[in-house]
Amino acid sequence: MFKTTRPLLLAAAFSALCSLPTLAATPTPVEGPFWQSEVSAGNLPPIEERLPAEPLVVDLAAKGREFGTPGGTLRTMVTRSKDIRQMVVYGYARLVGFDQNYEIVPDLLASFENEGNRKFTLRLREGHKWSDGSPFTSEDFRYWWEDVANNELLSPSGPPDFLIVEGKPPTVSFPDETTVVYEWDDPNPDFLQSLAQARPPFIYRPSEFLKQYHEKFADADELAFQVEDARVKSWAALHNKLDNLYKFDNHQLPTLQPWLNASSGKKIRHNFVRNPYYHRIDSKGMQLPYIDVVEMEIVAPGLVAAKTNAGETDLQGRGLAFRDASILKKGETGGDYKTLLWKTGVASQIAIYPNLNFADDAWREVLRDVRVRRALSLAIDRKTINQALYFKLAQPGAMSVLPASPFYDEENAKAWAQYDIEQANALLDEAGLTERDKNGIRLLPDGRPMELIIETAGERQEVENALQIVTDTWREIGVDLVMRPLDRDILRNRVFAGNTMASVWFGWDDGIPQLHTSPAYLAPTDQVFLAWPKWGQYYQTGGEAGEPPDMPEAQRLMELAHDWQIAKTDDDRQTAWNEMLKIHADQLYAIGILNGAPQPIVVSNRLRNVPEQAMWAWEPGAHFGIHRPDEFFFAD
Template identity: 50%
Template sequence: MLNRRTVLGLMASVFAPGRPLAEDRGAEDREPAFLEQSLRSGMLPKLANRLPKMPRIVNLTAMGREPGRYGGTVRTLIGSQKDIRLMTINGYARLIGYDEKFNMIPDILESFEVSEDRIFTFRIREGHKWSDGTPLTPEDFRYCLEDVWLNEELSRGGPVTALRVDGKPPRFEIVDPLTVRYSWDAPNPDFLPKLAAAQALSLVLPSTYLKQFHKKYQDPFRLSGLMKEYQARNWVALHIRMARQYRPENPELPTLDPWRNTTNPPAEQFVFERNPYFHRVDENGRQLPYIDRFVLNASSSAIIAAKTGAGESDLQSLGLDFPDYAFLKDAEKRYPIKVHLWKRTQGSRLALLPNLNCADPVWKPLLRDVRLRRALSLAIDRREINKAVFYGLATESADTVLPESPLYRPEFAQAWIAHDPAKANALLDEIGLTTRDDDGLRLLPDGRSAQIIVETSGESTLETDVLELVTDHWRQIGIALFIRPSQRDVFRSRASAGLIMMSMWSGIDNAVPTPDMSPDQLAPSAEEQLQWPLWGAYYISHGKVGEAPDLPEAVELVSLLKRWRRSATSSDRAKIWHAMLSIYTDQVFSIGIVNGTLQPVVASTRLRNLPDKALYGFDPTSYFGVYMPDTFWLGEEG
């Protein structure tokens, strides 16, 4: 990586020279009919006054896609109200984002400049506006950092890790009316990737709107009235509720996303309508998004696949899994839908995660013994699971990066995955678990039979199907497996309390990383990590809660992660990634099973520009996000 780099919108798309496209052609043809009434009434200005002076121009023809036309409603199904966050993820409007090849490009920003990986200069598009028509200005950036992240009441733990270097927040400067700068004394390689993430680092907020809920700017009497109006216990709770961007439950909150929520919760149906000030246009000057409206209908997660197969969704991936494929493919004969299969980007579709912070005094040291973890991995017949559950279409692998990543190495994928019950038995004998009961189960040091309870979120029959096969495999080495499903929230809280000895979840989220993406998923760095929740909580809280890791290999992973955060070149980061992947797979901190599995994506036969094949995951693709759903459009039935 160069010490200094400048990235302009030209990398992302082709910009019209000199002046905005809106002035180059008749605007009449480029106004969405959906906005006609608002335009006639004067509630909205014309397109030329809604777009930035230099909008982001998406050249669909150059991308091998078809320029579209305005209109239509897309229906989709969600499992609960919280899933409206999918509109933020899939809408994928970011200050800086990834393209389909995971190159980092300016999006909301017109350009960005990085010097020494520690000085970041951002240029705002002139004339860019929030969805309510208020200007996007440097004040919105300053407010987010100084009045929210650095406010001790609103951010009790202080700024997130990506905003700290050596514990210090950035220096912030307003360079000119369109330029802001963040700088640290040392490199911060995590800063830009976090801005491009599915759950992006919040760096800009609509200050004009939100200041009415902030005690620094609002009259105390009026603020008290707002707290009563919105039934908030204090001003902090009020501001947090009204400012939530990732799960956009406040319809009044201005947004920069392609669609804005129009529905107050609680509700069974949420309607998102086009943002009339969205900053992207196609090569013909038509403002994106093409689709006018998304309607999200809440449904029981258990019947989303059935409803999708009955033609009740126009674009669906949530609530679908590979076992649904045959049913959905058959539904193509009866309804105007098409089933696509995208490759999931997880390190393992399902992984067994031994809880190294387990509270059981006997199981805790056993789970921390790498020989036990290796034995459990060697006992699993991954080929049988692949054939029985995934029709042989998956890849038997440890929980590691995929071949699509430049960091992939075959030895990581092959670490401790050979089906070798004899070696597994030998490792367990070596540990000292040599005595067995009348049922052939090994006895623990306290005389109990070796029974491992694997807890799941209970959201997928896939988990049960795989665990039933693993139960037979482990029985052959004298270990009993029992499955305990529970609700996701209960499941996670039990793990943090040490009440879970092992869980089943997916493997590492981002298995297609580049060296410049953070390797934090390989080290104890978040309390959500089920194999070491207390160590993760300790890291994320800067030692205020949780426990410091005391397993040498885990300590080394944390040390390497800190080194990555101080690194200044891609080559250094690649070396650190490889060191961490080597430790993570050799130590079997996550027992991977298969990866490269396929995700059904169901779409209306009318939907255009949706790729037939693509990568699918939370990070870094943001599910549909990097494929730009604002460019999807509805044609005639295909």
């Protein structure tokens, strides 16, 4: 999608546009039954007045899908109250989004133009409306850019990082109601991909609603009353509290997603009803989504599999693991569902992250020795873990990209991943860790036993099971693994503060990067990569917190990420990707155990258009999002 010559750019843009069914004659809209009574009562305009002039017409036949019948309530579960935000993830209404081939195509936008990755012209759909009926126009983009992102009280750190190129923000203009232009002096090849993320950086806001709470637009006395009534300190605090397009917890905030939040406050069950102004229709004129209501129940993590087995959900992936597959299969008849096994898109199903920024100086020096990390990797019996946990259905290997990525290299995938106790012991000896205590555990230079404490989120049984096997094999190299389960938020805060020696999590979310994917997540740009939280903090805060990368390979990763950013050709970008992946394979910042473990997806026998074979991935794909739940429907 990101070509460097104008003819190729125009060809790519033309190709993307021609793939959209909106170029065909728009079918006559059909009023579905859900909103009919509201239309008849005069409380809601008829369907032809609610849709954009050119809605996005979905050609289901071309996708091998059935035309659906509108109606029904889809039940699903999450394990935390704040995870109602998954409705934004699953809904996957984005300015641009990934199609099933992971190409970037317009969605909320009618079209876009990319000129050399420097100038992006975004064209909106004429007549598009928010869920409350207010117009969705370039004013919503202007409001966010000028009155939110560049307002010091609302956004103290300024516009988000993905919009800052070579230290400079873009020039943003709004030629008319349906056109927004972003322009940089230097290339920003990550711009469109960022807009398509599972958690999108919303570069627009429902301005008509939020202006009521902005000092520049609201009546001063009314705003003061609202601030006092909400028991917050300032208008900015009130505005930020209400401005939650991703959190999805403000039922009054208009949305562009297929379903809108119809529940206020904290509840065990949240209901989301179809958006009467949603911009997509099928080629027969029926407005999507087909399903009227999504009911999201909040349950304890340990109950998801049991309640699924009992038939208490219609669509479930989150909260299920491969270890649940056998019990789920047994419950299919009584629960009236089927269990699918989708591929997973994370770079590693289980990865150990030695914390290179650990606060203990002696341990930090040991963990920074690549020979130690290589020895720890070589002393993991991945085949046994695969057999015990996944019946050999996963792929043992180091953490790298998956075969579905054009950057896949088998050498990287196998680097330091063979089971070799002899070589592991030799590496630790070479690193100077030759002394042992009476139990055979190696001693650190300061005389303490080499007890490597690995902290986990305590959410996945397979992690604990895998670490039990690792515990046995690490003892053969004189390392005592101590496992410490914690709450997820506590774990992350400890890692970010430098208090965790090592932790376990998934590998990179995006294990299938494409040519248009930024490799920034391979460099120390984010504290979320648990091997270098302090380096990530340093980058994210512009040097105000954390520590600058002080290892040559990490510094090189930063250089290569910048090289990709300013590259003028796909070949140059691929070169940057290849070297960065090679560095990770060599340095083992994360010790991957295996990848490709199947993800159980439970689907009601009544539910249609859910793919039998698909990819379960956060990036790219937004879990169910890329498979378009607005096209799912109940057969009865």
